[in-house]
Amino acid sequence: MTTTNTQYALAADIGGTNIRAALINSEGRLIGRGSISTDPERGIDDASDRLAKLLNAARSTAPADAEIVGVGVSTAGPIRPATGTYNHPPNLPGWHDKTMKPRLAESMSLPVWVGHDATLAALAETRFGDHVGAENLVYVTISTGVGGGIITNSEMVTGASGGAGEVGHLAIRTGSYRCNVGCDGCFEGNACGPAIARAARDRWTGEGPLADLADGDPDNITSRMVFDAADEGDPIAQEVVDLTVENVGIGLGSLMNIFNPEALVIGGGVVQGLQRHWQKLQETVIERSLPGYGDTIPLTATRLGDDVSLLGAAQLAFRQARRL
Numbered sequence: 059m060t061t062t063n064t065q066y067a068l069a070a071d072i073g074g075t076n077i078r079a080a081l082i083n084s085e086g087r088l089i090g091r092g093s094i095s096t097d098p099e100r101g102i103d104d105a106s107d108r109l110a111k112l113l114n115a116a117r118s119t120a121p122a123d124a125e126i127v128g129v130g131v132s133t134a135g136p137i138r139p140a141t142g143t144y145n146h147p148p149n150l151p152g153w154h155d156k157t158m159k160p161r162l163a164e165s166m167s168l169p170v171w172v173g174h175d176a177t178l179a180a181l182a183e184t185r186f187g188d189h190v191g192a193e194n195l196v197y198v199t200i201s202t203g204v205g206g207g208i209i210t211n212s213e214m215v216t217g218a219s220g221g222a223g224e225v226g227h228l229a230i231r232t233g234s235y236r237c238n239v240g241c242d243g244c245f246e247g248n249a250c251g252p253a254i255a256r257a258a259r260d261r262w263t264g265e266g267p268l269a270d271l272a273d274g275d276p277d278n279i280t281s282r283m284v285f286d287a288a289d290e291g292d293p294i295a296q297e298v299v300d301l302t303v304e305n306v307g308i309g310l311g312s313l314m315n316i317f318n319p320e321a322l323v324i325g326g327g328v329v330q331g332l333q334r335h336w337q338k339l340q341e342t343v344i345e346r347s348l349p350g351y352g353d354t355i356p357l358t359a360t361r362l363g364d365d366v367s368l369l370g371a372a373q374l375a376f377r378q379a380r381r382l
């Protein structure tokens with residue numbers, strides 16, 4: 059009798075609201091899943107101790123002969139991946155210049171590796187998504203903001219201080235809208251969910267399907283309503299959707315030209331709407347990419363869902379454990 063020597067990693071995903079954890083095997087199967095609220099104001103040490111409990115609960119679901127390689131942590135950033143030190147994280151107030159890596163490693167008696175959530179989402183796509191083995195992959199998430207993760211020559215692109223991959227601030231339409239940071243015409247300011255709603259609000263007529271969906275109040279508009287109203291023939295919503303598809307296509311075309319990826323994967327809440335305009339989006343990306351790419355633009359929507367960063371955290375652990 060031989061036993062199959064499946065490896066496992068403990069994985070955590072730290073966001074501003076919730077911390078999720080699971081035990082994940084090398085095939086990407088999640089077991090022992092759990093979650094707690096982040097409560098960042100209670101401090102990073104408190105969060106680390108509560109996360110250790112959550113991870114130990116996940117660990118207790120492992121088969122008796124399981125080999126657990128370590129702990130991978132995906133987190134909202136900005137963060138320096140080598141040390142896990144935060145750099146003014148907007149969604150984790152009070153955690154600036156702090157790290158949970160040494161404390162968590164001691165609590166768990168396991169090595170701990172930390173990465174930025176969007177970068178780890180890109181890493182997950184190269185192992186568990188539709189592009190297994192891709193050596194060059196760009197992942198773009200379009201939801202309340204626009205973020206990105208980049209894998210180049212099989213390595214995660216992190217930059218000098220962990221700030222690389224902020225594709226949301228790529229300028230795509232100067233002279234138009236700004237993001238919350240204030241940059242002129244960036245991808246996020248012109249294509250994230252709130253930006254789509256704002257563009258529709260600024261064209262508000264008070265009539266038609268969009269006005270009905272918003273109960274007559276422009277402040278109620280969401281990006282989902284804009285996509286739905288466009289499907290129902292609302293001319294303002296259609297104008298905003300066309301503009302959004304063009305804006306996203308311009309951003310993605312630039313990323314094609316800079317990184318020449320085998321796969322360009324988009325995720326996030328706005329993707330559901332964009333999927334209804336996929337052909338137009340694809341045509342725009344082709345139009346905005348250098349001529350050599352032609353129809354070979356490798357654009358896909360993620361199918362890893364909400365678990366993408368947890369899977370990326372596990373893959374970080376599997377990868378780094380091999381390098382020990």
Ligand SMILES: [Zn+2]
Nearest residue numbers: 227237241244
């Ligand atoms: Zn910006």
